[in-house]
Amino acid sequence: xEVHQHPEKKYYLITDESRCKGCGLCIAFxxxxxxxxxxxxxxxxxxxxxMQRMRDCIKCYMCERSCPDFAIFIDENEQTxxxxxxxxxxxxxxxxx
Amino acid sequence: xxxxxxxxxxxxxxxxxxxxxxxxxxYDELLRKYAIPTIYxxxxxxxxxxxxxxxxxxxxxxxxHENIVVISGIGCTGRASGxxxxxxxxxIHGRAxxxxxxxxxxRPDIKPVIISGDGDLFSIGMGHLAHAARRNIDMTxxxxxxxxxxxxxxQDAPTTPVGALTKTTPYGKISYPFNLSQIAIxxxxxxxxxYTVYEFTPLAKAIARGxxxxxxxxxxxxxxxxxxxxxxxxxxxAIAMRKQFKKARVRMTEKDxxxxxxxxxxxxxxxxxxxxxPTGIFLxxxxxxxEFSERIVNAYEIKKx
Numbered sequence: 001x002e003v004h005q006h007p008e009k010k011y012y013l014i015t016d017e018s019r020c021k022g023c024g025l026c027i028a029f030x031x032x033x034x035x036x037x038x039x040x041x042x043x044x045x046x047x048x049x050x051m052q053r054m055r056d057c058i059k060c061y062m063c064e065r066s067c068p069d070f071a072i073f074i075d076e077n078e079q080t081x082x083x084x085x086x087x088x089x090x091x092x093x094x095x096x097x
Numbered sequence: 098x099x100x101x102x103x104x105x106x107x108x109x110x111x112x113x114x115x116x117x118x119x120x121x122x123x124y125d126e127l128l129r130k131y132a133i134p135t136i137y138x139x140x141x142x143x144x145x146x147x148x149x150x151x152x153x154x155x156x157x158x159x160x161x162h163e164n165i166v167v168i169s170g171i172g173c174t175g176r177a178s179g180x181x182x183x184x185x186x187x188x189i190h191g192r193a194x195x196x197x198x199x200x201x202x203x204r205p206d207i208k209p210v211i212i213s214g215d216g217d218l219f220s221i222g223m224g225h226l227a228h229a230a231r232r233n234i235d236m237t238x239x240x241x242x243x244x245x246x247x248x249x250x251x252q253d254a255p256t257t258p259v260g261a262l263t264k265t266t267p268y269g270k271i272s273y274p275f276n277l278s279q280i281a282i283x284x285x286x287x288x289x290x291x292y293t294v295y296e297f298t299p300l301a302k303a304i305a306r307g308x309x310x311x312x313x314x315x316x317x318x319x320x321x322x323x324x325x326x327x328x329x330x331x332x333x334x335a336i337a338m339r340k341q342f343k344k345a346r347v348r349m350t351e352k353d354x355x356x357x358x359x360x361x362x363x364x365x366x367x368x369x370x371x372x373x374x375p376t377g378i379f380l381x382x383x384x385x386x387x388e389f390s391e392r393i394v395n396a397y398e399i400k401k402x
Contacts, residue, residue: 001116001120002112003112003113003116003120004111004112004113005111005113006111007111012113012116012120014120016122018134019133019134021134021139021140022139023139023140023335023336024140024334024335024336025140025335025336025339028336028339028340029339036105036107044134046139051111052107052108053106053107053108054108054111055108055111065145065148065149065152065297065298066145066297066339067144067145067148068135068137068140068141068142068143068144068145068148069133069134069135069137069144070122070124070125070128070133070144070148073120073122073123075120
């Protein structure tokens with residue numbers, strides 16, 4: 001398991017090497033070109049996909065939903081999300097006032 | 098505004114070496130973990146469809162998980178009931194629907210869901226599907242259509258398009274294929290939808306809508322068999338086939354079709370691939386005919402009085 005954390009929004013993206021089969025669907029469908037093949041091979045001999053540019057990630061869930069083998073997923077940090085929502089609400093109220 | 102250029106530099110500064118907790122996939126509780134990794138080829142559409150089904154039952158419906166039974170027949174898709182950690186049954190070839198009818202009649206509160214392939218439900222199990230649709234039994238049928246017999250090595254199936262090269266038709270297929278949605282509607286299905294594996298979210302929402310619908314609901318999923326179908330017809334790998342689905346899909350509603358079901362035919366050109374795949378919800382009958390298990394209850398009441 002390789003864990004990456006977004007520097008600003010604090011959510012995690014996890015790639016599971018033991019499940020990956022190297023089909024490349026997550027790499028092809030990522031709109032921001034964040035993912036790529038690594039130089040490593042897993043136990044079954046597949047060349048695995050890994051997160052390479054986490055700063056560009058926009059949390060569109062395209063990689064998680066296109067993966068047929070449940071090998072890549074996003075773990076939301078619920079606390080920071082709630083804080084962000086509260087901040088957004090506050091800014092909107094201020095704008096209205 | 099200038100768009101950012103795509104870079105290929107590897108940035109490892111965001112990697113967390115000591116993660117604060119153990120991470121697991123959001124659908125890990127609904128999967129039998131000892132069976133994973135799956136036996137499917139890399140990039141197969143069946144895994145994506147299973148994920149869409151799991152998303153539908155967790156996010157978009159309120160049906161409790163104890164009341165769902167997953168039944169599947171034979172084929173690559175038949176293994177779906179073995180990977181999903183719900184009540185399930187791996188039926189004999191083509192007989193997934195008779196088993197589901199029995200479940201529904203014995204326990205009307207249970208929702209049977211059939212996940213099976215086109216070879217299982219439309220070649221050997223065709224008669225069962227027609228009669229289940231005629232009786233309007235409350236079940237959800239998810240057919241994964243890869244237009245070939247994938248498990249046995251790529252023989253010509255009833256859904257193979259005209260001109261396609263397969264193992265048993267080396268000079269191109271002569272006969273016409275089935276339009277699965279049209280058959281289901283003609284036999285009396287009250288909910289019918291078709292999506293490709295590229296459209297994950299609409300597919301999950303359609304599955305949830307079909308499960309909430311009382312009566313026979315039919316969902317067709319156009320999937321990619323790049324190993325047996327794509328390789329022989331020069332359609333490329335999984336990524337190329339899914340990009341082709343993205344180009345070829347045409348979103349249609351009930352009004353666009355206006356009961357002219359020939360508009361929902363899939364078009365295929367030899368050497369080019371799929372040129373038109375109509376997708377969307379084709380039929381949803383709101384003034385539904387009464388479904389089968391309710392009718393049995395009514396018949397008992399008449400007998401008692």
